[in-house]
Amino acid sequence: MAARGLPTWAWVTGLTSAAIVVVIGLAVQAGSGPKPAALDDRSPVASASETPRPKKSLSEGGEDGAETAATSVPPESGTGRRLVYGLEADRVWLVDAGDKALRSFTVWPGTLDPEPGEYQAGTRTAATTGSDGVAIEHVVYFAFSGGVNFAFSHAEDGASPAPADGKQTAGVRMKVEDGTALWEFASTGTPVVVVP
Template sequence: MVSSSAGIVTGLTTAALVTVGVLAHQASDSAPADLRRTHASGAPAPGASKAPRDRRHPDALPAGSGKGERVVYSVDDDRVWLVGAGNKVRRTFEVTPSTVDPAPGTYTVTSRSNRVTGSDGIPVEHVVRFTSTEGVAIGFSAAVDGSTAKPDPAERTGGIRESRADGDAVWEFATIGHQVVVVP
């Protein structure tokens, strides 16, 4: 009876967390634009310079990109770093940027979706959202077909595209509440 009750409690807790996540995402999509733009907790620390950061090691973690476990995204380098404990880079990879860039700053993962249709109409998986800019949700995703084509510049999209393997890594690493640091 005890294990059966624990299973019911676990199931109800999971259902409640999923519901809260969906409602939070819906609420963020319907919030006025001026409220949605205030998610950043500040500019990156001094030292997060423009690309290339290290001409001999262009994939080196940018200085001043925060501390602790985090995802670091460089808008200028179109590169992501998954940083674990002790400031150790677990993985780094190039991405295809969206047409709408997030402002430099520190964010947290606010919602995730296993599979959805991207703002460009392409089926995507492992969507990890961390902010929105002028009504456009910004996050990492991988196209289900594996494509990483540049988006149409005439469209306002927020999907930062990565390969499916890199998308799997971000999905496993960046759960709700995880820190995302955006640097220039």
């Protein structure tokens, strides 16, 4: 019962620290374990791009952001079942084993980008608070660099993230229905291919 007196910030700090330790532990464990054959040849180290990109609206090119031309899986994005994240397109493709896009949607990137390359879906968190203080759900981490976790998620209320106000953020946000679809698709170990 003594825990009742702890302020909220102490709980958030403790949980965030614990999550980072778990992510680092899983990354170390994953690095020593077997990798899917498609990922063995190239395993880039994620590094955050230092130049922020302007945000795009999810409604660009169509009311639901799913315009036909953009639903084609990008070339040079690997083969087989995978998640593809296009940095310039601000778009994600969920691709089946036959290289067909099951779903494609636009996203709101953070101020930092991972380096293009091949990664894997790692730790998954059903709900937490983002570094910007927004309540988020269906968090799928896929890269870590320089103390920054890159992850897909959606805000609990479905809203787009507010401007970062100079903060460095690496969360890739999306609409609730897209975040739910990504959560169901990207189990731990699912290849994540980041393309320019």
